Every structure is written in structure tokens, then in C-alpha cells.
Amino acid sequence: MSELTLTVMRLGFLAVLWLFVIVAVQVIRSDLFGTRVTQRGARRESARPQTDRRQQAPPQQRQQPAAGGRRGRNAPSKLVVSEGTLTGTTVALQGQTISLGRAHDSTIVLDDDYASSRHARIYPDRDGQWIVEDLGSTNGTYLDRTRLTTPTPIPLGAPIRIGKTVIELRK
Amino acid sequence: MSSTNTSNTPTHHTSTIGSIGTPSRRNTELALLVFAVLIPVFAYANVGLAINEEVPSGLLSYGLGLGLLAGVAHLVVRKFAPYADPLLLPLATLLNGLGLVAIWRLDQSKLLQSIEQAGTAAPRQLLYTAMGIALFIVVLIFLKDHRVLQRYTYISMVGAVFLLLLPLVPGLGQNIYGAKIWISVAGFSIQPGEFAKIVLAIFFAGYLMVKRDALALASRRFLGLYLPRGRDLGPILVVWFISILILVFETDLGTSLLFFGMFVIMLYVATERTSWIVFGLLMSAGGAVGVASFESHVQQRVQAWLDPMKEYTLSRAGQVGHSEQAMQALWAFGSGGTLGTGWGQGHSELIRFAANSDFILATFGEELGLAGIMALLLLYGLIVERGVRTALAARDPFGKLLAIGLSGAFALQVFVVAGGVMGLIPLTGMTMPFLAYGGSSVIANWALIGILIRISDTARRPAPAPASNPDAEMTQVVRPS
Numbered sequence: 001m002s003e004l005t006l007t008v009m010r011l012g013f014l015a016v017l018w019l020f021v022i023v024a025v026q027v028i029r030s031d032l033f034g035t036r037v038t039q040r041g042a043r044r045e046s047a048r049p050q051t052d053r054r055q056q057a058p059p060q061q062r063q064q065p066a067a068g069g070r071r072g073r074n075a076p077s078k079l080v081v082s083e084g085t086l087t088g089t090t091v092a093l094q095g096q097t098i099s100l101g102r103a104h105d106s107t108i109v110l111d112d113d114y115a116s117s118r119h120a121r122i123y124p125d126r127d128g129q130w131i132v133e134d135l136g137s138t139n140g141t142y143l144d145r146t147r148l149t150t151p152t153p154i155p156l157g158a159p160i161r162i163g164k165t166v167i168e169l170r171k
Numbered sequence: 172m173s174s175t176n177t178s179n180t181p182t183h184h185t186s187t188i189g190s191i192g193t194p195s196r197r198n199t200e201l202a203l204l205v206f207a208v209l210i211p212v213f214a215y216a217n218v219g220l221a222i223n224e225e226v227p228s229g230l231l232s233y234g235l236g237l238g239l240l241a242g243v244a245h246l247v248v249r250k251f252a253p254y255a256d257p258l259l260l261p262l263a264t265l266l267n268g269l270g271l272v273a274i275w276r277l278d279q280s281k282l283l284q285s286i287e288q289a290g291t292a293a294p295r296q297l298l299y300t301a302m303g304i305a306l307f308i309v310v311l312i313f314l315k316d317h318r319v320l321q322r323y324t325y326i327s328m329v330g331a332v333f334l335l336l337l338p339l340v341p342g343l344g345q346n347i348y349g350a351k352i353w354i355s356v357a358g359f360s361i362q363p364g365e366f367a368k369i370v371l372a373i374f375f376a377g378y379l380m381v382k383r384d385a386l387a388l389a390s391r392r393f394l395g396l397y398l399p400r401g402r403d404l405g406p407i408l409v410v411w412f413i414s415i416l417i418l419v420f421e422t423d424l425g426t427s428l429l430f431f432g433m434f435v436i437m438l439y440v441a442t443e444r445t446s447w448i449v450f451g452l453l454m455s456a457g458g459a460v461g462v463a464s465f466e467s468h469v470q471q472r473v474q475a476w477l478d479p480m481k482e483y484t485l486s487r488a489g490q491v492g493h494s495e496q497a498m499q500a501l502w503a504f505g506s507g508g509t510l511g512t513g514w515g516q517g518h519s520e521l522i523r524f525a526a527n528s529d530f531i532l533a534t535f536g537e538e539l540g541l542a543g544i545m546a547l548l549l550l551y552g553l554i555v556e557r558g559v560r561t562a563l564a565a566r567d568p569f570g571k572l573l574a575i576g577l578s579g580a581f582a583l584q585v586f587v588v589a590g591g592v593m594g595l596i597p598l599t600g601m602t603m604p605f606l607a608y609g610g611s612s613v614i615a616n617w618a619l620i621g622i623l624i625r626i627s628d629t630a631r632r633p634a635p636a637p638a639s640n641p642d643a644e645m646t647q648v649v650r651p652s
Contacts, residue, residue, distance in 0.1 A: 006220070009514070010511065013213060014510065014539065014540075017543060018542070020203075020207065021549050023203065023206065024203065024262065027203065027257060028258065028557075031196065031257070
């Protein structure tokens with residue numbers, strides 16, 4: 001076997017090996033996935049009738065059996081950010097724990113200088129009541145005006161303040 | 172999040188956050204897998220051309236064999252773990268295939284054929300690979316949910332201790348070149364430590380999941396470190412003691428380092444306390460120094476690490492108990508240079524004993540050079556990265572801890588072996604996962620990849636569609652007109 005062929009094969013093999021590594025890294029790059037943000041701003045007009053209808057919903061609710069036993073009629077269905085850079089963001093409440101903080105793996109990633117990386121979490125207790133708990137944050141979590149020291153049940157519509165961000169639970 | 176709406180109603184932009192429906196990525200895996208089978212086939216042809224000046228006669232059967240094994244594994248993943256990570260299987264297949272080529276290449280060496288058991292290692296390694304992939308398939312089919320393993324926390328502990336003690340049983344254990352880590356059953360040598368690695372990870376994950384709050388929160392702060400309470404130190408002391416016992420009775424530095432290191436990594440991940448790492452490093456350093464002061468086998472390894480040239484000269488002078496392996500391995504790396512000598516054109520067979528198992532990395536270092544070694548280490552790094560990524564994505568704490576433990580053990584093993592062969596740390600009798608010749612190692616590591624794939628499938632599986640909330644649905648309103 002000629003020297004030239006072997007040299008070409010030697011360099012070719014290294015090239016192929018590195019190509020595999022590069023392809024694998026590309027796969028990782030395309031594999032990064034986080035959360036999808038669906039913007040509804042442009043469709044505000046079409047969304048409007050829905051909110052109107054929801055305002056008229058209360059007389060309707062009598063006809064609905066209380067959904068899922070424990071979850072009463074007043075159970076919140078979504079979490080809404082009402083102040084701060086994330087204003088307008090909603091997260092559907094489906095019994096999952098929602099973590100708040102600047103850490104990139106939080107459910108709601110706060111872009112707020114006054115928030116800690118793992119600031120607080122919101123989770124349902126066994127009765128389906130939503131609880132907010134401060135996770136040892138530097139600047140504290142406030143429910144209405146009181147700073148939280150223990151896990152506290154969240155009343156519907158009460159503002160939870162983290163730095164400049166305000167969050168509420170809504171139906 | 173800007174709204175283009177310019178009407179004078181207050182801007183009311185809403186956005187919802189939800190998880191992205193992850194694609195299953197099985198076709199990506201298949202494409203990478205084809206690539207991962209073709210590379211070793213290329214290498215195999217290259218070795219044949221370089222040594223015998225002809226394409227090896229076994230090329231077709233070898234390529235088909237590896238391709239078939241990989242194909243079956245892929246189909247099983249497609250059926251039983253459709254959302255699993257697309258990289259783990261191709262990476263493991265590529266490393267295993269390259270290992271087979273290097274073992275076959277060393278089989279061709281006349282020098283090694285003259286030493287015992289060399290010459291037929293490659294077909295046996297292919298058989299072990301088939302057994303490993305069979306175990307991988309069994310894991311995927313029968314382990315429907317990794318959380319089942321949580322039930323066997325304490326059984327795993329007993330099992331792991333049993334496996335670790337097996338080599339000490341008289342008549343069953345074998346003392347091969349100073350390390351008592353093998354048992355011999357029906358003519359096969361088995362290294363129970365390789366399997367104990369996985370079983371022990373299951374125990375640690377189950378134990379730490381329950382105890383982590385106590386370990387993390389009940390502590391005093393002292394000099395910037397969180398000092399755990401005395402009674403919480405219990406488990407780490409027990410594991411440390413067991414790994415010291417392994418070191419003393421089985422004289423195997425690598426296994427003992429692997430187990431203790433895995434425990435410290437999992438402890439750190441479970442509690443997020445840096446102090447555990449500090450304690451772990453201090454304790455392992457203390458233990459290693461303590462044992463090395465009276466155990467001659469360990470002392471000899473340290474001597475060979477500090478001065479491999481002296482060891483080489485003593486061995487050349489015919490002194491019993493010295494070995495020239497470490498120096499030969501360093502020379503192999505050195506003569507490889509940046510781009511290597513090319514497949515089949517090096518002289519790594521001069522390492523003689525264990526050239527195709529513990530020292531296989533030296534063959535790669537000589538024939539593929541620094542460029543090839545870097546690529547190989549990156550491939551290992553990618554496997555570990557995917558394991559850690561799986562741990563991040565896993566939703567249950569047990570799965571998180573198990574994935575981090577398994578990938579941590581894998582990473583430690585690569586470090587201990589590669590560091591030993593390259594002279595960074597004292598050499599220990601462990602095998603490079605997937606590359607080195609050895610049945611237990613290949614089979615156990617395929618099982619490890621199987622468990623990681625199972626966890627990643629659970630972690631990446633899209634959440635089931637949320638039950639529609641009756642309040643949010645559009646309701647028909649009957650207006651009194």
C-alpha cells in the first residue's frame with residue numbers, strides 16, 4: 001500500500017471522526033428547547049369577545065357541576081403577571097409547581113434586578129389550594145403588603161410582589 | 172412581546188408560556204447511527220490495508236454485525252422509548268465500534284499473539300457487544316418507568332455490597348496481577364464492580380432523595396462552609412469506610428475512587444452544598460494517603476506514576492514485580508504526535524500485557540494522535556453531557572439523581588482510566604468504557620446507557636394534553652331578549 005494512500009486515509013479518518021463530533025454538537029444545538037411563548041397581541045380583537053363572554057359567565061356557572069370534586073368553583077385557573085417586564089404573561093395552572101426566579105430553568109424566568117435566582121414557588125397543596133412560598137430570597141416576596149415568612153395560601157386576585165414584578169391568580 | 176396595535180385602547184398584550192411539543196428525534200438518531208457504524212468500518216478497512224495490504228476479509232461480516240446490532244437497538248428505542256435522547260445510542264455505538272477495531276488491530280500483532288489469550292480477542296469482544304446490546308434491549312423493554320427502581324433502594328444497597336464482596340470469597344475470587352476485582356464463573360472472568368456501579372447509583376439516588384432536606388438544611392455555618400450535623404455525617408462516613416475497605420482488601424484504587432466520587436457528586440447535587448465536595452476531597456485524599464502508606468501494591472502504583480522511567484529500567488533489568496507498561500504507554504502517546512501514525516502503523520503492542528484493555532487508549536493515542544484522542548474524549552464528554560442534560564430535564568428527583576449519578580460515574584471512570592494511562596494520576600486497573608476489551612465493562616455500560624435512555628425518554632416525553640378547564644371554555648349564553 002503506497003505511502004500516499006495511507007496518509008490520505010489517516011487524515012481522512014481524523015476528518016470523519018471530527019465531522020461526527022461536529023454533527024453531534026449540531027444535533028445538541030438544535031435540541032435545545034425551553035418554553036414556547038405564544039403571542040396573542042396581534043389577535044387582541046378576536047380575543048376580546050371571549051373576555052366579554054367570560055364576564056358574563058357567572059350566571060352560567062350554576063349549571064356547571066364543581067369541576068373535579070376538590071377544586072371548588074373559585075379555584076384559580078391561571079397565573080397572570082400584571083406588572084413588571086413580563087406584564088401580560090399567563091401560565092395555566094394545572095396542578096404543577098411554578099417556580100419563579102432568575103434561574104433559566106424557572107417556570108417564569110424573572111428579568112428583574114431585585115429577584116433572586118430561585119426566588120419563590122407556587123404550588124397546590126393536597127386540597128388544591130394554591131400556596132406561595134418564598135425560597136429564601138434576598139429581597140423577599142410580598143403578598144399584598146406583608147413579607148412572606150411561611151408558605152401562605154393565595155387568595156384569588158391578591159397581588160404577589162417580587163421586586164418590580166406583580167403576579168396574581170385569576171379564574 | 173410588542174404589540175403592533177396602535178389603537179387608543181390600553182395595550183393588552185397577552186402571551187402564554189407552554190412547553191414545546193418536542194419532536195421525537197428518532198430519524199436524527201438513525202442518521203447518526205449509520206454514520207457511527209460507517210466510521211468503524213472505514214477504520215477496519217484502513218487497519219487491513221495498512222497491516223496486510225488488503226481489505227480485511229471480515230469487513231462485510233464485521234460491518235453487517237455492528238450495523239445489525241445497532242439497527243436492532245435503534246428499532247427497540249423507536250418502539251419502547253420514542254422520545255429518548257437522540258445522541259446516546261450513536262455515541263455509544265461509535266465508541267464500541269472503534270474499540271472493536273483497535274482490539275482487532277492489536278490481535279494482528281505477532282508480538283501479542285505470542286502472549287497468552289491474545290489473537291482472538293476481537294470476535295469475543297463482538298460477542299460481548301452483542302450481549303451488552305441484548306441487556307440494553309432488556310432494560311428498555313422491561314423497565315417501563317425508571318421510578319420502579321426507587322422501590323428497590325435498600326435491596327440495591329445489599330446487592331451492591333454483595334457484588335463488591337464477591338471477589339473476596341475464597342475459590343470464587345481471582346487475584347489477577349495484584350488486584351482482586353474478578354470472579355471466575357464457568358470459565359468466564361467477571362468484574363462485579365462494573366455492575367455494582369449501576370446498582371449503587373440506584374441506592375444512592377433512592378437514599379438521597381429521602382434524606383436530602385435533612386442533609387441540606389440542618390447545618391451550621393462555619394468559615395463560609397456549611398457544616399452538617401454529626402448524625403448526618405453518618406452515611407458519607409459509611410460509604411467512605413466501604414471504599415477504604417475495597418481499597419485495602421481488593422487493592423483496587425480505581426473502583427474505590429469511583430464509588431466514593433459518585434457518592435460525593437450525588438450528595439452535592441442533592442443538597443447544593445459545596446462543603447460536601449470539600450469534605451469528599453479531604454476524605455478521599457486522607458484515605459488514599461493512609462492506605463498507600465502500608466499497602467505495597469498501591470505503593471508500587473504510585474512509584475510507577477512518579478518515576479515510570481525507573482520502573483521501566485528495573486523491569487528491563489529483569490526485576491520481578493515491575494512493569495514497563497506505564498513508560499511504554501507514554502512513549503506510544505509521544506510517538507503519535509499531533510496527527511498520529513495512522514491505523515495499524517504504530518507499535519503500541521510493546522505495552523504487551525493489557526494493551527487491548529486498560530491501555531487501549533495508548534493505541535488510539537499513537538495511531539490517531541492528539542487529534543484523535545481529543546475527538547474520543549469529546550465523544551465521552553458528549554455522553555456525559557447528554558446524561559447531565561437528562562438529569563436537568565427529568566421531572567422527578569429520583570430520576571434526576573440517578574441520571575446524574577450514572578453520568579458522574581461514567582465521567583469519573585473515563586477520568587481515572589485516561590488520567591492513569593496518560594500519567595496524570597497513578598494507574599488503576601479499570602477499563603475505558605466501551606473501548607477496552609472486557610465483557611463485564613461493555614455489558615454493564617450498555618445497561619447504563621439503557622437506563623439513561625429510559626430516563627431521558629420519560630423526561631422528554633411531552634406532557635399529556637391538559638384537561639380542558641370548563642371555566643375557560645366558550646360557553647353559550649342565552650340572553651333574555
